[in-house]
Amino acid sequence: MRATLIVAIVLIFMNASVLAQGQTLTLSSANIDPSDHASLVRGAKAYSRYCLSCHSLQYQHYKQVAKGLQLSHGELQRDIMITPNTHWTMPMNAAFSNENMKQWLGRPAPDLTYITKQYSPDWLYTYLHAFYTDPTQPLGVNNWLVPNVSMPNVLQGLQGPTQAIYSKSSTNLLLGVKVSGAGVLNPKQYDQFVRDLVNYLNYTADPSAEQRYNIGWWVLGFLSLFTMLAWLLKKEYWRDAH
Numbered sequence: 001m002r003a004t005l006i007v008a009i010v011l012i013f014m015n016a017s018v019l020a021q022g023q024t025l026t027l028s029s030a031n032i033d034p035s036d037h038a039s040l041v042r043g044a045k046a047y048s049r050y051c052l053s054c055h056s057l058q059y060q061h062y063k064q065v066a067k068g069l070q071l072s073h074g075e076l077q078r079d080i081m082i083t084p085n086t087h088w089t090m091p092m093n094a095a096f097s098n099e100n101m102k103q104w105l106g107r108p109a110p111d112l113t114y115i116t117k118q119y120s121p122d123w124l125y126t127y128l129h130a131f132y133t134d135p136t137q138p139l140g141v142n143n144w145l146v147p148n149v150s151m152p153n154v155l156q157g158l159q160g161p162t163q164a165i166y167s168k169s170s171t172n173l174l175l176g177v178k179v180s181g182a183g184v185l186n187p188k189q190y191d192q193f194v195r196d197l198v199n200y201l202n203y204t205a206d207p208s209a210e211q212r213y214n215i216g217w218w219v220l221g222f223l224s225l226f227t228m229l230a231w232l233l234k235k236e237y238w239r240d241a242h
């Protein structure tokens with residue numbers, strides 16, 4: 001029973017094609033919905049709680065996020081502005097400085113405002129599913145997508161401990177990552193949690209995308225109406241000319 005459960009979990013986290021190809025990692029699909037407002041709000045709260053201590057979103061101001069996602073003042077103060085000494089007109093700076101980060105982890109944590117443009121939503125979704133325990137690393141964790149990463153696995157408590165699956169023929173050949181114990185969230189909930197985070201980071205990279213998309217429909221509607229009117233007008237004029 002336990003073995004079946006583990007196999008099922010492994011299959012959820014790994015694409016069948018990854019198994020077939022061996023070492024190559026195929027990105028999992030993030031399946032985000034930029035028009036899902038509730039998902040964006042959950043993602044914003046999760047970001048402040050789990051990522052903002054180290055990663056700034058310096059091209060976003062708290063007030064932009066509050067306005068864009070229609071957050072109440074209470075929500076903004078309680079769930080989003082959780083780094084010390086912040087005012088709602090300020091950019092979303094990280095709590096720790098780059099110097100601190102270099103001292104503790106060896107590297108600064110990059111700003112993540114444009115991370116989904118730099119890579120892709122699928123890349124980020126896969127990255128947050130690719131951490132595994134690795135005692136040879138300074139922090140005791142590694143990442144399949146970014147080998148020798150110096151970021152701690154901050155979501156381990158939610159996802160549960162994870163282990164690498166190595167090929168039978170070689171311990172250097174990584175085939176996948178499996179969840180090996182219980183986390184606060186079950187695999188499906190964890191997928192949704194990461195999807196919300198990715199959705200939010202996709203939003204921060206281009207906050208007006210959804211608005212432009214909606215305006216686009218109005219523009220298309222106007223153009224079709226205008227074309228029809230122009231055609232009717234042309235018909236009217238040419239009726240007399242014949």
Ligand code: HEC
Pocket residue numbers: 047050051052053054055101105107108109110112115124127146148149150151152154155197
């Ligand atoms: C304790 C500090 C810390 C926290 C908290 C943290 N990170 Fe990181 N993160 C880092 C550091 C340091 C790096 C740089 C790693 C490297 O270059 O090896 C990094 C790198 C990254 C990268 C870039 C990888 C690349 O190769 O460009 C992404 C994406 C990322 N983190 C996402 C997140 C997300 C999402 C969260 C919240 C769920 C988060 N991080 C929480 C410290 C942190």
